Amino acid sequence: MNHEMDENAASGLTPDEEALLDQMPWLEEAGISRRAFVGHAIAGGLGLFATDLLEVEKAFASLAPSPGAVYAGQAMENIVRVLLNINGEAKPLEIDSRVVLLDALRERLQLTGTKKGCDQGQCGACTVIVDGKRVLSCLTLAASVEGKQIRTIEGLAEGDELHPMQAAFIKYDGFQCGYCTPGQICSAVALLDEARRGDVSHVTEDVSASTTRLSDDEIRERMSGNICRCGAYPKIVAAIQEVHSGRETQHTWAIVDETRLAMVRREIADETV
Numbered sequence: 001m002n003h004e005m006d007e008n009a010a011s012g013l014t015p016d017e018e019a020l021l022d023q024m025p026w027l028e029e030a031g032i033s034r035r036a037f038v039g040h041a042i043a044g045g046l047g048l049f050a051t052d053l054l055e056v057e058k059a060f061a062s063l064a065p066s067p068g069a070v071y072a073g074q075a076m077e078n079i080v081r082v083l084l085n086i087n088g089e090a091k092p093l094e095i096d097s098r099v100v101l102l103d104a105l106r107e108r109l110q111l112t113g114t115k116k117g118c119d120q121g122q123c124g125a126c127t128v129i130v131d132g133k134r135v136l137s138c139l140t141l142a143a144s145v146e147g148k149q150i151r152t153i154e155g156l157a158e159g160d161e162l163h164p165m166q167a168a169f170i171k172y173d174g175f176q177c178g179y180c181t182p183g184q185i186c187s188a189v190a191l192l193d194e195a196r197r198g199d200v201s202h203v204t205e206d207v208s209a210s211t212t213r214l215s216d217d218e219i220r221e222r223m224s225g226n227i228c229r230c231g232a233y234p235k236i237v238a239a240i241q242e243v244h245s246g247r248e249t250q251h252t253w254a255i256v257d258e259t260r261l262a263m264v265r266r267e268i269a270d271e272t273v
Contacts, residue, residue: 078096078097079094079096079097080094080095080097080143082142082143082146083146084104084142084146084150085147085148085149085150086105086111086150086151086152086155087150087151087152087154088155091109093108093142095108095142095143097143098141099143100137100138100139100140100142101128101135101137101138101140101145102114102119102126102137102138102140105128105152111154113152113153113154114126114127114128114137114152114153114182115179115180115182116138117138117180117183118138119138120138121139122227123183123226123227124180124183124226124227125179125180125182125183125226125227126138126183127182127183127186127225127226128150128153129150129151129152129186129189130145130148130149130150130151131148132149132190132193133190133194134186134187134190134191152182152186153182153186156185156189163185163189164243165188165189165192165239165240166185168239168240168243169181169184169185169236169239171251172235172239172242173232174232174236174238175230175232175235176228176231180226180227180228180229183226184223184226184236187223187225188223188236188240191219191222191240192214192240192243192244194212195211195212195213195214195218195244196211198210198211198212199212201218201222202221203215203217203218204218214240214241219240219241219244220237223236223240
């Protein structure tokens with residue numbers, strides 16, 4: 001009895017797990033001791049964990065490091081050669097077949113405008129546009145989008161001229177910390193194309209229409225995959241609505257330059273006197 005208690009204490013089993021083992025006499029019949037069974041189970045769990053971790057580390061090791069980064073070199077496995085069309089430019093890459101589009105953009109092509117948020121496809125921060133549709137780059141294998149037109153936040157502006165959606169986000173202050181903003185803007189741009197094509201959402205009233213007029217509810221529903229932790233939703237909806245409707249509203253704020261600051265300081269000084 002004391003021997004069994006020592007076994008269970010050493011294995012870290014809960015009382016329920018100990019009771020379950022007590023109901024398994026076949027272990028002894030099969031010539032496997034309780035100590036051996038527990039040991040194999042623990043080793044098996046650790047083995048699976050280690051195998052999974054090793055695969056992840058191998059995939060990351062296949063990426064080229066950022067300039068100045070310190071790393072331990074490792075040979076790539078499962079190499080594929082792809083030609084990605086990103087923002088109108090052809091980008092040849094040699095990558096591990098398991099590398100996702102997000103990591104290829106950020107780690108191989110230095111297109112860091114696309115952000116890594118949850119890395120599980122739930123926050124939308126990594127949204128980019130592929131063949132005119134929104135995709136989550138953290139869940140998309142880079143090799144799977146070869147031959148398609150990929151558009152990131154860096155590819156929206158035309159030279160020094162911002163995309164209308166970028167300008168609207170600035171006008172309405174549709175960001176706070178700004179981390180989710182690239183994904184929000186890419187999603188909003190593709191959203192308008194979806195509406196023009198007549199793609200419907202869960203709140204579309206007339207699903208037979210060839211185009212969809214976006215109400216604020218439509219915009220909220222279609223943007224529900226992009227999460228803003230700061231809560232800038234009303235301003236984001238207003239920005240999208242202006243670009244969609246073409247009805248411009250007056251600016252409610254302005255960036256203050258040094259000239260304006262000097263005027264304000266003089267006014268305050270005069271009032272004080």
